[in-house]
Amino acid sequence: MRKYFLYIVALVGLTFSLSSCRSSAPRLDYKALAKASVRLGVDINKEDNHKLYIASAEWLGVPYRAGGDSKQGTDCSGLVSQLYTRVYNIRLARSTNDQLKESNKVSRRNLREGDLVFFTSRASKKKVAHVGIYLKNGKFIHASTSKGVIVSALNEKYYTQYWLCGGRVK
Numbered sequence: 019m020r021k022y023f024l025y026i027v028a029l030v031g032l033t034f035s036l037s038s039c040r041s042s043a044p045r046l047d048y049k050a051l052a053k054a055s056v057r058l059g060v061d062i063n064k065e066d067n068h069k070l071y072i073a074s075a076e077w078l079g080v081p082y083r084a085g086g087d088s089k090q091g092t093d094c095s096g097l098v099s100q101l102y103t104r105v106y107n108i109r110l111a112r113s114t115n116d117q118l119k120e121s122n123k124v125s126r127r128n129l130r131e132g133d134l135v136f137f138t139s140r141a142s143k144k145k146v147a148h149v150g151i152y153l154k155n156g157k158f159i160h161a162s163t164s165k166g167v168i169v170s171a172l173n174e175k176y177y178t179q180y181w182l183c184g185g186r187v188k
Contacts, residue, residue, distance in 0.1 A: 047072070058169050060153050067131055070105045074151070074159045074169075077101070081166040087112070094149050094161040098134065101151055101159075106132070108187060114149045121185030126172065134185035135160075137177060146182055 046068065054075035055062045062071050076089075077100075083091025087100050095114045102110045110117050114136065121134055129135070129152045139147035150160030156172045170177060 058153065058157070058159070060155060060157055060169070066154070067105070070101070070132055070151075071153070073101055073104050074153065077159070077167045078169070079166060080161070082161050082163050092161050092167065097159070097161045097167060098149050098151055102187070106187075110187065114146045117149055118146050118183075118185060121187050124184035124186050126181065126184060129184045130186070132187075134187065135172065136182040136185060137180040138182050139180055144182075148180075152184065 050072050051062050051068055054071040057075040057078050080089050081091050084093050086092045087096030095112055095117055098117060099110045099112055102108045111120055118136055124133055131154050133152045135150045135152050135158050136146045137148040138144055150158040152158045157169050159169050161167050
């Protein structure tokens with residue numbers, strides 16, 4: 019009986035000593051990730067930037083406001099600037115043109131999560147007029163003048179027609 023008692027004490031001691039080592043699995047907010055996945059329409063994997071998806075989902079539905087950069091109303095460069103500060107702790111310029119200057123050009127096929135996506139418009143001809151943040155699987159988040167903050171697909175006709183370039187922040 020005493021022998022079994024000593025085995026149990028040793029086993030419990032070993033369990034406590036191994037469980038107290040300082041390595042642990044990362045803490046994931048599964049509820050927030052699931053909500054972000056549904057709202058953004060994107061499957062979020064463990065290797066994805068969870069902070070980007072959770073923060074982006076919080077901005078969905080914010081109305082468009084020229085010159086705005088808050089959840090009361092934002093324009094495209096304001097959204098990008100706010101998300102980059104929160105997710106990457108990087109302060110980007112406030113205008114689409116300056117954000118383009120702060121990034122290295124990237125082709126559409128080489129886009130990675132968090133890259134910027136730039137577009138022209140009918141009125142701007144070849145100059146940058148719009149910016150968003152690439153998520154994954156051809157989807158990006160941006161502030162639309164008519165619908166506010168939304169997720170769109172790069173392969174939609176409008177975004178294919180007015181694509182300028184991708185940008186990776188320097």
